[in-house]
Amino acid sequence: MNGKQLRLGIDLGGTSAKVGVVDEHAKVLHAVSVPTSEDFDKAADDMAIAARQAARLAGMEITDFPFAGAGVPSMINPATGRMVFANNTGWHDAPMREALEKRLGIPVKLANDADCALLAEAKAGAAQGFAHALMLTLGTGVGSAMIINGHLFPGGDGMGMEAGHLPLVAGGYPCTCGASGCLEAYVSATGLAAIAREMLAEHPHSALNASNMKLTGRTIFGAAEQGDRAATLIIDRYCEYLAQGIGGLITVFRPQVLVIGGGISHAGPPLFDRLNARVPKYIFAYEQIGGPDMRPAALGNDAGIVGAAFLDQA
Amino acid sequence: MNGKQLRLGIDLGGTSAKVGVVDEHAKVLHAVSVPTSEDFDKAADDMAIAARQAARLAGMEITDFPFAGAGVPSMINPATGRMVFANNTGWHDAPMREALEKRLGIPVKLANDADCALLAEAKAGAAQGFAHALMLTLGTGVGSAMIINGHLFPGGDGMGMEAGHLPLVAGGYPCTCGASGCLEAYVSATGLAAIAREMLAEHPHSALNASNMKLTGRTIFGAAEQGDRAATLIIDRYCEYLAQGIGGLITVFRPQVLVIGGGISHAGPPLFDRLNARVPKYIFAYEQIGGPDMRPAALGNDAGIVGAAFLDQA
Numbered sequence: 129m130n131g132k133q134l135r136l137g138i139d140l141g142g143t144s145a146k147v148g149v150v151d152e153h154a155k156v157l158h159a160v161s162v163p164t165s166e167d168f169d170k171a172a173d174d175m176a177i178a179a180r181q182a183a184r185l186a187g188m189e190i191t192d193f194p195f196a197g198a199g200v201p202s203m204i205n206p207a208t209g210r211m212v213f214a215n216n217t218g219w220h221d222a223p224m225r226e227a228l229e230k231r232l233g234i235p236v237k238l239a240n241d242a243d244c245a246l247l248a249e250a251k252a253g254a255a256q257g258f259a260h261a262l263m264l265t266l267g268t269g270v271g272s273a274m275i276i277n278g279h280l281f282p283g284g285d286g287m288g289m290e291a292g293h294l295p296l297v298a299g300g301y302p303c304t305c306g307a308s309g310c311l312e313a314y315v316s317a318t319g320l321a322a323i324a325r326e327m328l329a330e331h332p333h334s335a336l337n338a339s340n341m342k343l344t345g346r347t348i349f350g351a352a353e354q355g356d357r358a359a360t361l362i363i364d365r366y367c368e369y370l371a372q373g374i375g376g377l378i379t380v381f382r383p384q385v386l387v388i389g390g391g392i393s394h395a396g397p398p399l400f401d402r403l404n405a406r407v408p409k410y411i412f413a414y415e416q417i418g419g420p421d422m423r424p425a426a427l428g429n430d431a432g433i434v435g436a437a438f439l440d441q442a
Numbered sequence: 443m444n445g446k447q448l449r450l451g452i453d454l455g456g457t458s459a460k461v462g463v464v465d466e467h468a469k470v471l472h473a474v475s476v477p478t479s480e481d482f483d484k485a486a487d488d489m490a491i492a493a494r495q496a497a498r499l500a501g502m503e504i505t506d507f508p509f510a511g512a513g514v515p516s517m518i519n520p521a522t523g524r525m526v527f528a529n530n531t532g533w534h535d536a537p538m539r540e541a542l543e544k545r546l547g548i549p550v551k552l553a554n555d556a557d558c559a560l561l562a563e564a565k566a567g568a569a570q571g572f573a574h575a576l577m578l579t580l581g582t583g584v585g586s587a588m589i590i591n592g593h594l595f596p597g598g599d600g601m602g603m604e605a606g607h608l609p610l611v612a613g614g615y616p617c618t619c620g621a622s623g624c625l626e627a628y629v630s631a632t633g634l635a636a637i638a639r640e641m642l643a644e645h646p647h648s649a650l651n652a653s654n655m656k657l658t659g660r661t662i663f664g665a666a667e668q669g670d671r672a673a674t675l676i677i678d679r680y681c682e683y684l685a686q687g688i689g690g691l692i693t694v695f696r697p698q699v700l701v702i703g704g705g706i707s708h709a710g711p712p713l714f715d716r717l718n719a720r721v722p723k724y725i726f727a728y729e730q731i732g733g734p735d736m737r738p739a740a741l742g743n744d745a746g747i748v749g750a751a752f753l754d755q756a
Contacts, residue, residue, distance in 0.1 A: 203727055212730045221730065260598025276598055283696035284574025284590055285731075293726040294690035298611050298628075298683055307686070307724050314612075369612055375621070376608035380694075382597035410621050412607040413517055416526045416535065417599075 134186060138175055138198040138228075139244065139432030140164065142216030142268075145171065147178040148433035149186040154252035156430050158185035166217050172224070176231035195235040197436035199244030200224060206286035209238050215269070215304065237439035242271030243280050243289075244435030245389055245425065250275050251438050253426035254387045262383035263425070264291070264374070266345075267390035269304070270312040274381055280442045281381075292316070296373050315370045317345050317391055323369075324348055324362045331358035345392040352398065367402035374403065375410020378419050389425030400424070448500060452489055452512040452542075453558070453746030454478065456530030456582075459485065461492040462747035463500040468566035470744050472499035480531050486538070490545035509549040511750035513558030514538060520600035523552050529583070529618065551753035556585030557594050557603075558749030559703055559739065564589050565752050567740035568701045576697035577739070578605070578688070580659075580706035583618070584626040588695050594756045595695075606630070610687050629684045631659050631705055637683075638662055638676045645672035663709040681716035688717065689724020692733050703739030714738070 134157070135150045141164060148159040160178040165171040175198075183190050190196070202211035202219070209225025228236040239247075246255060246263040255261035259278050265271035270292030274281040283289050292312035293305050300309035301322050313319050321343040328337055335356050341347060351359035374386065392399065403422055411419045427434060448471070449464045455478060462473040474492040479485040489512075497504050504510070516525035516533070523539025542550040553561075560569060560577040569575035573592050579585035584606030588595040597603050606626035607619050614623035615636050627633050635657040642651055649670050655661060665673035688700065706713065717736055725733045741748060 203731070205731070213727050283694065284698060285696045287727075287731055288694055288696035290693045290726045293693045294608060295686045295724075296609050296612050298686045305726050307689070309686070310690075372609045372612045372621070372623070376624075379604045379607045380597065380602055382599045382602035384598060410609075412604045412619050413527050413601075417517070417519070417601055 134188065134193065135437035136179060136183065136190070136193045136196040137244075137433040137435070137437030138179065138196060139241070139436055140171075140175065140198060140200045141241070141432070142201060145175045145178060146433055147175065147182045148430070148437070149182050149188070150434055150437035154248065154434045154438070156433055158182050159433065160185070164217065168217070168219055168222050169227070171217070172227040172231060175228065179232060190232050190234060193234055195237055195440060196228065196232055197237045197239070197244070197439035198224065198228060199239050199241040199432045199436040201241050203287050203290065204238050204240055206282065209236070212287065237436075237442075239280075239436065239439055239442065240271070240273070241432055242273040243442070244439070245271065245427075245431040246273035246275055246387065246435070247280060247438055247442055248427050248431040248435035249387050249389075249425055251434060251441070253431065254423050255385055258384045260381075260383045261385045261387060262377060262381050262420070263387040263389060264377075265390035265425075266316060266370075266388060266392035268317055270316045271390070272377075274383065276381070291377060294373070294376070296369060311373045315366070315373055319369075320345060320348060320362075320366050320392065323366050327362050327365065328358060331361075334358035336362075345395055349395040349398055363398065364402065367399065367406060371403055371406035372410045374422070375407050378407070379410075379412040383420050386420050386422045387425050388422065389431070393424045396424070448502065448507070449751035450493060450497065450504070450507045450510040451558075451747040451749070451751030452493060452510060453555070453750055454485075454489065454512060454514045455555070455746070456515060459489045459492060460747055461489065461496045462744070462751070463496050463502070464748055464751035468562065468748045468752070470747055472496050473747065474499070478531065482531075482533055482536050483541070485531070486541040486545060489542065493546060504546050504548060507548055509551055509754060510542065510546055511551045511553070511558070511753035512538065512542060513553050513555040513746045513750040515555050517601050517604060518552050518554055520596065523550075526601065551750075551756075553594075553750065553753055553756065554585070554587070555746055556587040557756070558753070559585065559741075559745040560587035560589055560701065560749070561594065561752055561756055562741050562745040562749035563701050563703075563739055565748060565755070567745065568737050569699055572698045574695075574697045575699045575701060576691060576695050576734075577701040577703060578691075579704035579739075580629060580631065580684075580702060581704035582631055584630045585704070586691075588697065590695070605691060608687070608690070610683060625687045629680070629687055633683075634659060634662060634676075634680050634706065637680050641676050641679065642672060645675075648672035650676075659706040659709055663712055666712065677712065678716065681713065681720060685717055685720035686724045688736070689721050692721070693724075693726040697734050700734050700736045701739050702736065703745070707738045710738070
């Protein structure tokens with residue numbers, strides 16, 4: 129197989145960095161994972177070592193690849209290739225593109241991880257075949273990305289599309305960004321837990337009050353499935369917030385498809401049925417112009433690697 | 443003067459339709475205004491008559507113009523040239539492009555009035571010289587438009603950018619769109635009046651409680667200037683809401699300049715000083731990446747005509 133047909137994608141997460149060799153059909157052929165160091169230089173070293181190992185598994189050298197793509201959990205300054213601020217590791221203004229190019233010896237394309245996830249879904253997943261697609265990832269935080277006319281939407285200076293920090297409940301729950309009431313503060317997994325904590329005070333008999341219970345998407349949706357009334361009410365309220373946020377984003381961006389990823393998206397029909405019932409009332413002029421299909425992300429954990437590997441098509 | 447250098451712009455408002463002949467420097471040379479009929483056919487007839495009169499004032503025929511541009515207070519379906527829904531006149535799915543083309547005999551370019559206002563500001567006003575500009579018009583409702591890379595941002599299917607219907611206070615004030623808590627419900631002139639009514643209940647001695655007092659941007663900012671304590675508190679709260687909405691939009695769109703138009707923008711420094719103090723805390727990563735200049739619209743009432751006349755450059 130000719131090296132030019134293969135691609136190299138790096139997915140830097142808060143706990144691990146994964147590097148994969150990806151074929152032209154967006155299939156990950158070989159992957160190597162390393163823990164994410166909180167030390168920036170060590171992290172870059174480890175990513176480069178993992179990249180070499182992944183290349184070797186494919187019988188290649190790094191320099192056989194025209195470029196490496198890297199998705200990172202941070203806003204990126206596209207002019208400098210620096211990570212503006214990475215919550216997970218505490219890095220500020222970290223020169224990731226330069227660090228990786230120096231270590232790998234090939235050009236590196238750097239992007240936000242949510243952008244990579246949507247690019248992957250557009251290439252081979254839930255957003256395939258759509259010119260206009262919006263994606264939200266509902267995890268510890270809220271990632272967002274938009275493809276419009278087939279290209280990622282980066283905002284004016286390339287640091288935009290942080291839709292998790294649009295307001296949802298002005299003056300509401302505190303957000304990690306320093307403001308309060310952001311979409312992320314309500315519809316992330318962290319936000320779901322905050323809603324649950326607030327509501328459980330009024331439902332002392334809920335199984336979710338057990339002292340060893342962690343409040344996560346899995347436990348809360350699981351308790352609802354077991355008939356826990358408080359859990360059902362928590363999910364209803366969460367989905368009302370999420371629906372209003374999604375309806376607003378659809379009103380502004382008018383995508384053909386809305387893809388939901390991240391841990392919460394694994395809740396499946398109990399989540400999507402509620403959204404299908406609630407989102408339309410929050411889409412402006414819905415009766416006249418309708419709204420997009422909403423669906424879960426299809427690529428799972430590979431999305432970050434795949435999207436990074438196709439950043440030349442962003 | 444050669445007709446090819448002149449342009450024809452139509453600005454349909456809720457109370458009047460204005461047609462102007464515009465030169466290449468975005469100056470309105472001749473303008474004609476007619477009242478807006480609530481009857482669609484009559485309105486289209488009147489606009490065509492006004493267009494002929496405006497052309498005649500310039501010594502021209504309608505057919506001397508390569509096209510006419512028209513800005514209308516409605517979401518537009520770009521595929522059909524229909525006005526999806528116009529609040530002011532109650533028109534649904536109104537075939538405005540077809541109606542005007544039939545009457546004028548030249549191609550018509552149709553756009554949302556907020557898009558026209560921003561296009562005009564970009565051509566010859568407050569957004570001139572910027573590749574990325576965001577505009578909000580704070581009037582009876584909230585209009586919004588974005589220019590990115592020099593072009594109007596229409597959303598995926600061309601019916602987007604209705605940012606007035608992003609959530610601001612989920613579950614809050616009812617909005618004309620049927621949802622509640624939209625940005626428009628809080629930061630329009632109507633929203634300012636709603637905030638004032640709510641707060642005045644606790645301030646019985648405010649001059650704004652006078653039985654003949656209309657609660658408008660002009661009266662409320664005027665009362666604050668006269669030292670009315672309640673008016674100052676109302677404006678503070680209003681600006682806090684507006685700042686959070688603006689901060690969120692900047693976070694998503696990352697414009698180089700934010701232009702504020704509409705009646706409220708005439709409040710001047712009492713508005714902009716408060717926004718300059720409050721918006722930064724609502725811009726994600728502001729300390730690292732900063733934010734745009736915020737300024738009032740510069741073109742006033744001519745903006746609609748001028749923007750429409752330049753819709754070939756949208």
